[in-house]
Structures are given as structure tokens and as C-alpha cells.
Amino acid sequence: MRTQQSGPRRFGKVGWLAFALAIALGGPHAAARDLPGGSAWQAPPSGVIGVQEAYLDAEFWVARTADADTVLMDRAAIDARNARLLREDASMHDIAALPATLPRAQVAAWIEDLASPPTKALWDEAGKPVPADTLAGIVGNRAMAAIPDRQPTRYGMAVRRAALRAFPTTLRVFSSQGETDIDRFQESALFPGDPLVVVHASADGKWRFVVSPRYAAWVEAEAIAEGDRATVLAHATRAPYRVVTGAKPRTVFTREEPRLSELQLDMGTRIPLAPAAPDAPVNGQHPYAAWILDLPVRDADGRLGFAPALMPRIADTAGDYLPLTRANLLRQAFKFLGERYGWGHSYNGRDCSGFVSEVYRSMGVQLPRNTSDQAVSPVFARTRFDASSTRAQRMAAVAALDVGDLIYIPGHVMMFAGRIDGMPYVIHDTNGGTLLGPDGEPRSLRLNGVSLTPLLPLRFGKDHDYVDRITNIVRVTTPP
Structure with missing residues (x-):
């Protein structure tokens, strides 16, 4: 003791x-x-x-x-154990080690292992029973029959904090009438810059099933952007960078780049600094009192790009992970x-x-x-x-x-x-x-x-x- x-x-x-x-x-x-x-x-x-x-x-x-x-533990020991975690822990996904093509069996297993079709009664936020045909439609939206025999491995990145869901739906469901906190379709979340692999699309086209290092689940398509493998994987190692050490600080407001205006970055998020001139305005504001972050954005075609945004220097961030x-x-x-x-x-x-x-x-x-x-x-x-x-x-x-x-x-x-x-x-x-x-x-x-x-x-x-x-x-x- x-x-x-x-x-x-x-x-x-x-x-x-x-x-x-x-x-x-x-x-x-x-x-x-x-x-x-x-x-x-x-x-x-x-x-x-x-x-x-x-x-x-x-x-x-x-x-x-x-x-x-x-x-x-020093940085070398932590990095070595993180690498072991990817290799040895079955709950983790080493997306860098995935093959160039994915077979149907693997994609179907990821989706089916996440959640089985509901068999018990569920209620919505208003306390009303969720009709069986509504649940059947949600399950059907997974479009399992549309999974190809083989598909290329496609990489992407989260562009905002986004919910990871058991099924491709925003409907919140609960195990008992009157419960409004424990949504049985809610699984986890992605954060800006999180790398992922896109393996399937919902029937309505609004959702993607993604595999990230710590979780595989459904996410709204507009919350992610697809890019080439090298760019996605390199983002996590680019330097220099800032690590978010506050609970959930936000970038500054900007009307010039609304995709990055007051964007929340949760604790532990690591964002590279943008290669921008320190004396030129960023989104209409001089950057000398802020850090210029290079954040992922999604273009109109769903492709990955990067754009600068300012994080005030008074915000709780650090130039490296904390000891x-x-x-x-x-x-x-x-x-x-x-x-x-x-x-x-x-x-x-x-x-x-x-x-x-x-x-x-x-x-x-x-x-x-x-x-x-x-x-x-x-x-x-x-x-x-x-x-x-x-x-x-x-x-x-x-x-x-x-x-x-x-x-x-x-x-x-x-x-x-x-x-x-x-x-x-x-x-x-x-x-x-x-x-x-x-x-x-x-x-x-x-x-x-x-x-x-x-x-x-x-x-x-x-x-x-x-x-x-x-x-x-x-x-x-x-x-x-």
C-alpha cells in the first residue's frame, strides 16, 4: 500500500x-x-x-x-504496449494490417457480431412501444444481401464527433417504458481525426459500417470522409501536433469555414499543426494567439481533405501527450x-x-x-x-x-x-x-x-x- x-x-x-x-x-x-x-x-x-x-x-x-x-511509464514503453494491444487484444482492430481486399464473410461477421436483431420489446423516448415493422425496417437497412463477395479495403477518417450505432438509425430505443438514458442502439463514438475502414453502406445510403481501431459499428455517412490509405494512416504520426488535454475544448468560431467552426475536440485527441504562415490570417483571424490545427474535412463527394482551424492558446492543449x-x-x-x-x-x-x-x-x-x-x-x-x-x-x-x-x-x-x-x-x-x-x-x-x-x-x-x-x-x- x-x-x-x-x-x-x-x-x-x-x-x-x-x-x-x-x-x-x-x-x-x-x-x-x-x-x-x-x-x-x-x-x-x-x-x-x-x-x-x-x-x-x-x-x-x-x-x-x-x-x-x-x-x-515512459513514451517508449507506452508506445510498445499500445502496439501489443493492437496485436494481442481481440477487441482491437489493427486497420493498417488489413488486407487490400475484404471477403464477404469478414464484413458480414463484423456487422452481425455487433448486434443481433431485437427479439424483445423496446420503447422510444416518448415511452411508446417501437412497432415490430419499424424494427424490421431498421434491421433490413443493414442491406446484408448487398455485401459483395470481395471488396477493396477503403480508408477514411472521422471529421467530427459522431455516434457509433448498433444499427443504421438515429432512433433511440430503451429496454423499459419510461427509460430515456440507456439507448440500446448506442455503442460508442468517433472523434475528429480517428482513422477507420469503410466496409459497407446502408440500404438508404445514409450510413456506413466502419471498423476503427477500438470499435466496429454504424456511423452517419456525413460524419466521415474517405481518403487514400497512406494519408489516413499518416495523420496519426504527423508532427508537430497538439494533444487535447481539456475535457472538450472547441475551435474558434469562423463563418469562413463552417465545417470547422466551434468544432469540439475531446480529451486525448491528437491533431497535427497546419503548415500555415504564422503572420497570415486563418479564416479571417490572425493566428498569433492560437494554434493552427490541420483538421480533416469532408468535401461534397465524401472525399477527405484538410483545412486549418484555430484553437486558442488559452485552451487546454499540450505539445505532446502528458507524462x-x-x-x-x-x-x-x-x-x-x-x-x-x-x-x-x-x-x-x-x-x-x-x-x-x-x-x-x-x-x-x-x-x-x-x-x-x-x-x-x-x-x-x-x-x-x-x-x-x-x-x-x-x-x-x-x-x-x-x-x-x-x-x-x-x-x-x-x-x-x-x-x-x-x-x-x-x-x-x-x-x-x-x-x-x-x-x-x-x-x-x-x-x-x-x-x-x-x-x-x-x-x-x-x-x-x-x-x-x-x-x-x-x-x-x-x-x-
């Missing part, structure tokens, strides 16, 4: 040990009233126990972290604090796995897209738990957590932020968050956003806490 500086005496060592022992030995039903005394564990007006206002600042946690600025340090992990994670939860990157936000991916991406570290793949990837150091794992083994692993470690329970991932007198805290993008109330019954906090919480009080139903349900702990900051 990494030594940390002493903090506010809200949860002393005796209280921590008593609490841990209560949970470990007798406490699946331990309620909020069983928490040790101290103002941190009395429900504040927010109802989020254990959290004071001071805790919502990244610098609070940086100051408590030993060796906060130590570089945990992989505990301090940077905390500072980057807290830049999302309070952002609304967005399943599959919906609501212009991100979900739990998207959140940790973008934090690490700002340091040049690539992760698989989904929790199920992140948790078991062969290229990261991990501790695995199953039904035979004892409570003592789980608590020992929790006690050994280091800043930046990723904690997986079914369907969710959390990032370890630090401890206050031994109590572990996590920052995570969650659409729920449950505690046991004074009556011993589960009570949802309805956090629905990027949140800081203590780990141990969080419940997975009435009879188990999150520790009981940990499947894996992944340490991204060291090689396996």
Missing part, C-alpha cells in the same frame, strides 16, 4: 479497521447507520456520504499522493467531474469506460473501449477475482490500490483516487450509485455523472457491496 500524507481526522485508523472488519465478517447488510462516527459519514445535504467540498478538487488528492510526479504520472491521472480525471453520464458517449458525454479511456488517452495510453474488454485485456497487469475469492483477499487488494488503478465490477469501472485515513475513494462516471439507508434498504443516489465517492459504502444490491462484486483490478501504470 502506497504511503499517503495524513488528512483530516474524519475516519481514524480504529474506525477504518472496525468498518472493514464489520463488512468483511458480518456486514453484507451493514447499513449507512453502521458507519463510524464523524461528520464525513453523516449524510450532508447532497446525500453523498463521505464527501466534503474540499474533496472535489484534484489538488486535494494530488497533495495526499506520494510520488505524485514520478513518471510511471503518465499519478498527479496527471488525478488532474485529468477531475476535469470531467460533474459531467453528465452518457451511455456509449451519448449526451455529448461519456460512460464509465469512455471516461477512463479518455483520461489515459491524454497520456498516450490506449485502452479497449468497453469494460468487458478492458478488464481482461492480456496486455495490462491485473488481479482477477471469482466466486472462490475470499473477502479477505478482496480487502487485501483494495488496501493495495494505487492511484489510477481501475476497479471493475459487472458493467462498471472506477478509478482509484486515494485514501482518507485508510478509506478508499474512487472517481467514476456512473448512472447510479446505491447506498443502504437507515432502514437497511438500498437507496439510489441517482448520481448520473462523473462522481467522487468512497468505495466501501457503495452497494451492489441489498446483500452485497462493490467489493463483493469486483471481477478485476487493472494496473495500467505498469507492464504486466
Whole structure:
């Protein structure tokens, strides 16, 4: 366990040990009233126990972290592991290694493996059942019979942030009536400059099925542009460049180039600088107070081009990926604090796995897209738990957590932020968050956003806490 500086005496060592022992030995039903005394564990007006206002600042946690600025992996080690990820992780796609032509079987497998035709009832945003013929039309829009026996491998690039969908439709669908957050057709997102391979078109021509390094899914055709292989693949290595280190800064407004006006660039996006004169106006504005980015654009024929756009120098960007340090992990994670939860990157936000991916991406570290793949990837150091794992083994692993470690329970991932007198805290993008109330019954906090919480009080139903349900702990900051 990494030594940390002493903090506010809200949860002393005796209280921590008593609490841990209560949970470990007798406490699946331990309620909020069983928490040790101290103002941190009395429900504040927010109802989020254990959290004071001071805790919502990244610098609070940086100051408590030993060796906060130590570089945990250098650029060469990170690049080598990213290369391994492409080679060894089955959830990733090395699009540079694809053959010059693609057989029908491979294209059909990508499409069919993504999603099966719906067999259960679904509801729309208005709470109305989605008619069976509507769903059949959406499935038919995949145009599976139109996939040729063989086709040339066509490369392209995302020109804006765009939703990746399970089927070629913008219709949002939900598993239960009245649900409006977890859209079952939403998968992930592409970001400007993301490389991809275009493998199929929908029957209505409005969608393309694309294979990107981290995901294969449907995207609106207008959000991507096709170009030659060399140009697309070279974009990721062009220099000099800027790395977006803020949550989601935007380029400046420009009426001269509306395609790039106030374009959002999410954390970790890497954009080359344009070969432009530093004393000539760019889109009607002098560039001396901005970075001139060379961004992809789509022409009228759907072909890839590039055009300059200005990113203000005051925007949160850097000339390279940030060093992989505990301090940077905390500072980057807290830049999302309070952002609304967005399943599959919906609501212009991100979900739990998207959140940790973008934090690490700002340091040049690539992760698989989904929790199920992140948790078991062969290229990261991990501790695995199953039904035979004892409570003592789980608590020992929790006690050994280091800043930046990723904690997986079914369907969710959390990032370890630090401890206050031994109590572990996590920052995570969650659409729920449950505690046991004074009556011993589960009570949802309805956090629905990027949140800081203590780990141990969080419940997975009435009879188990999150520790009981940990499947894996992944340490991204060291090689396996």
C-alpha cells in the first residue's frame, strides 16, 4: 500500500479497521447507520456520504499522493504496449494490417457480431412501444444481401464527433417504458481525426459500417470522409501536433469555414499543426494567439481533405501527450467531474469506460473501449477475482490500490483516487450509485455523472457491496 500524507481526522485508523472488519465478517447488510462516527459519514445535504467540498478538487488528492510526479511509464514503453494491444487484444482492430481486399464473410461477421436483431420489446423516448415493422425496417437497412463477395479495403477518417450505432438509425430505443438514458442502439463514438475502414453502406445510403481501431459499428455517412490509405494512416504520426488535454475544448468560431467552426475536440485527441504562415490570417483571424490545427474535412463527394482551424492558446492543449504520472491521472480525471453520464458517449458525454479511456488517452495510453474488454485485456497487469475469492483477499487488494488503478465490477469501472485515513475513494462516471439507508434498504443516489465517492459504502444490491462484486483490478501504470 502506497504511503499517503495524513488528512483530516474524519475516519481514524480504529474506525477504518472496525468498518472493514464489520463488512468483511458480518456486514453484507451493514447499513449507512453502521458507519463510524464523524461528520464525513453523516449524510450532508447532497446525500453523498463521505464527501466534503474540499474533496472535489484534484489538488486535494494530488497533495495526499506520494510520488505524485514520478513518471510511471515512459513514451517508449507506452508506445510498445499500445502496439501489443493492437496485436494481442481481440477487441482491437489493427486497420493498417488489413488486407487490400475484404471477403464477404469478414464484413458480414463484423456487422452481425455487433448486434443481433431485437427479439424483445423496446420503447422510444416518448415511452411508446417501437412497432415490430419499424424494427424490421431498421434491421433490413443493414442491406446484408448487398455485401459483395470481395471488396477493396477503403480508408477514411472521422471529421467530427459522431455516434457509433448498433444499427443504421438515429432512433433511440430503451429496454423499459419510461427509460430515456440507456439507448440500446448506442455503442460508442468517433472523434475528429480517428482513422477507420469503410466496409459497407446502408440500404438508404445514409450510413456506413466502419471498423476503427477500438470499435466496429454504424456511423452517419456525413460524419466521415474517405481518403487514400497512406494519408489516413499518416495523420496519426504527423508532427508537430497538439494533444487535447481539456475535457472538450472547441475551435474558434469562423463563418469562413463552417465545417470547422466551434468544432469540439475531446480529451486525448491528437491533431497535427497546419503548415500555415504564422503572420497570415486563418479564416479571417490572425493566428498569433492560437494554434493552427490541420483538421480533416469532408468535401461534397465524401472525399477527405484538410483545412486549418484555430484553437486558442488559452485552451487546454499540450505539445505532446502528458507524462503518465499519478498527479496527471488525478488532474485529468477531475476535469470531467460533474459531467453528465452518457451511455456509449451519448449526451455529448461519456460512460464509465469512455471516461477512463479518455483520461489515459491524454497520456498516450490506449485502452479497449468497453469494460468487458478492458478488464481482461492480456496486455495490462491485473488481479482477477471469482466466486472462490475470499473477502479477505478482496480487502487485501483494495488496501493495495494505487492511484489510477481501475476497479471493475459487472458493467462498471472506477478509478482509484486515494485514501482518507485508510478509506478508499474512487472517481467514476456512473448512472447510479446505491447506498443502504437507515432502514437497511438500498437507496439510489441517482448520481448520473462523473462522481467522487468512497468505495466501501457503495452497494451492489441489498446483500452485497462493490467489493463483493469486483471481477478485476487493472494496473495500467505498469507492464504486466
